[in-house]
Amino acid sequence: MAGIALPAALAAAPIVLILLLMLGLRWSAAHAGLAALALAALLAVTAFDFGTTAAAGAQAGGWHDAVGVAAEGGFLALTILWILWPALALHRLQENSGAIATLRSGLGRLSDAPARQALLVGWLLALFFEGAAGFGTPVALAAPLLVGLGFAPVQAVVLALLGHAAGVSFGALGTPVAAQVALTGLGAVEIARTTALLHAALGGVLMLFFVRTLAANGASPGFGWPALAALGFFVPSLALAAWLGPELATLGGALIGALVFVAALSRANRRPVAAGPGDSAASGELVRAISPYLVLVVLVVATRAIAPLAALLGEAALSWQLFDRYQGKMSPLTHPGTLLMAALLIGARLQRVALQDVGSALAHAARQLRPVTVALLAMLLLSRLMLHGGLIDALERGAVAGIGSAWPWIAPAVGALGSFVTGSATASNVLLTTLQAQTAQALALPSVVIVAAQGFGAAVGNIICPHNIVAGAATVGLAGREGEILRRTLLPCLLYLALGGAAVAGLVALSW
Structure with a gap:
């Protein structure tokens, strides 16, 4: 046991260092990631013989391994940044063109009941923008909108954090799952289906706390409207994940849920949504405002559901x-x-947006990605170095020996810890998916279930992530009061993770 414990402790040192630097000293993810990368490199060379021909088990050795790790990390970073760049540019262009303002005013006309408005904005709209852009966009957009609708700033940020959490697993068009597929080679549909199943089974917990927060603000929605908003998202999200994979599970699920919710609001108002003078023109403006997202849905469905087209494009x-x-x-x-x-x-x-404005949005998004790029690259290089340098193997052996068959119960918490530290479900998946997969293999557990548990936990970890809380608080003028928000999101997170561990253990038992 001692022969396993020491290497495992050394292998855990880079992750512990990230925790200490980010939580204790409040370093950025980029700086903490670079420091952890340096420590991992030192440990890999001195304690795990990384870079020697014998350790490599092939003709590679020395500088070859350094080049290989850099190539894998850099390539993965580029594939993820290629998603983030147009996603952030799209959001910027929507803001600059007035589409976001059009969307805001259109939502306000649908209902005068604060609780129903909150469900539409804080739950469905936040999920929609999580699926389209992710990376903090939903909270930054939904929280100010909720304040504008009359909600207290603390409650507004809490609602936005709770409302978007279940969709984070498939945020930014499935980026977190794309990272898992690249790291493990498992099927995207299989991972997405299992992850979506976990959220669909337990997502009502998030809605219960969402409703509780509404009630604390004096807005009681009753039972029917929250149930409609929850089911309106989780049912199509699960179906899309099982059918097409991760890309549309959040974006498409939120869009379908919003359409169902809007139709129900119209019926409750006993009049068509576009009824008064000028409403038809306003509806046309609203359609134009969401047209990029409608185009995106069509493109994703076409390239995934039309087999001949998918095969033709896949040849490249x-x-x-x-x-x-x-x-x-x-x-x-x-x-x-x-x-x-x-x-x-x-x-x-x-x-009818000018090409110059598109270029400006792309340039702005590129500037936004500078700090993200450093953090993402640092985490990816750390992940690949820990994998090829033998650190993940040592962690896996330590986990098997120390936790054993109880691993399914804590697998979601591991993912949440990664999000809490790095500020990103994608970064958490990059850092910890390989550990989860190798531990599953060593314990003869179903790899897809354990990897899905990682993505499930990484998503809910976003509601207690300091970066998300700080960013959300800043958008509504709550700088310095982040602790109030964390106290309101910690219990939902812990309960969701505990129930998630039980659900993962149940899926493992069924697979046996």
Whole structure:
């Protein structure tokens, strides 16, 4: 046991360092990731013999391994940044063109009941923007909207955090799952289906706390409207994940749920949504405002559901291999980033936005990605170094020996810890998915279930992530009061993780 414990402790040191630097010293993810990367490199060379021909088990060794790790990490970073760049540019263009303002005013006309408005904005709209852009966009958008609708700033941020959480697993057109697929080689549909099943089974917990927060603000929605909002998202989200994979599970589920909710509001008002003078024109403006997202839905469905088209586009796959050990692969024509870029350009054309404004939005998004790029690259390099350097193997052996068959119960909490530390479900998946997969294999557990548990936990970890809380608080003028928000989101997070562990253990038992 001692022979396993020491290597496991050394292998855990880079992750512990991230915790200490980010939580104790409040370092950024980029700086903490770089420091952890340096420590991991030192440990890999001195304690795990990384870089020697014997350790590599192939002809690679020395500088070959350094080049291989850098190539894998850099390639994965580029595939993820290609998603983030057009996603952030699209959101920027929507803001600058007035589409977001149009969307805001259109939502306000649907109902004068604060609780119903909150469900539409804080739950369905937040989920929609999580699916389209992710990376903090839903909270930054929904919280100010909720304040504008009359909610107290603290409650507004809490509602936005709770409302978007279940969709984070498939945020930014499925980016977190794309990272898991790249790291494990498991099927995207299989991971997405299991992850969506966990959220669908337990997502009512988030809605209960959402309703509780509404009631604390004096807005009681009753039972029917929250149930409609929850089911309106989770049912189509699960169906889309099982049918197409991760790309539309949040975006499409939120869009369908919003349409159902709006139709129910119209029926409750006993009049068509567009009834008064000028309402038809307003409805046309609203359609134009969401046209890029409608284009995106069409493109994703076409490239996933039309088999001949998917096969034709998939033939353009790019792949490479170095030193018989390091490799990477992507399909550029079906990649979510390519589809997002197409939706951005086509949507801009439909909205009659000048090409110069599109270029300005892309340039602004590129500037936004500078700090993200450093953090993402640091985490990806750390992940690949820990994998190829033997640190993940040591952690896996320590986990098997110390936790054993109880691992399914804590697998979601591991994912949440990663999000809490890194501020991103994608970064959590990048950092910890390989550990989860290898531990599953060593314990003879179903890899898909354990990897899905990682993504499930990484999503809910966003509601207690300091970065999300700080960003959300800043948008509504709550700087310095972040602790009030954390106290309101900690219990929902812990309960969701505990129930998630039980659900994962149940799925494992059924698979046996």
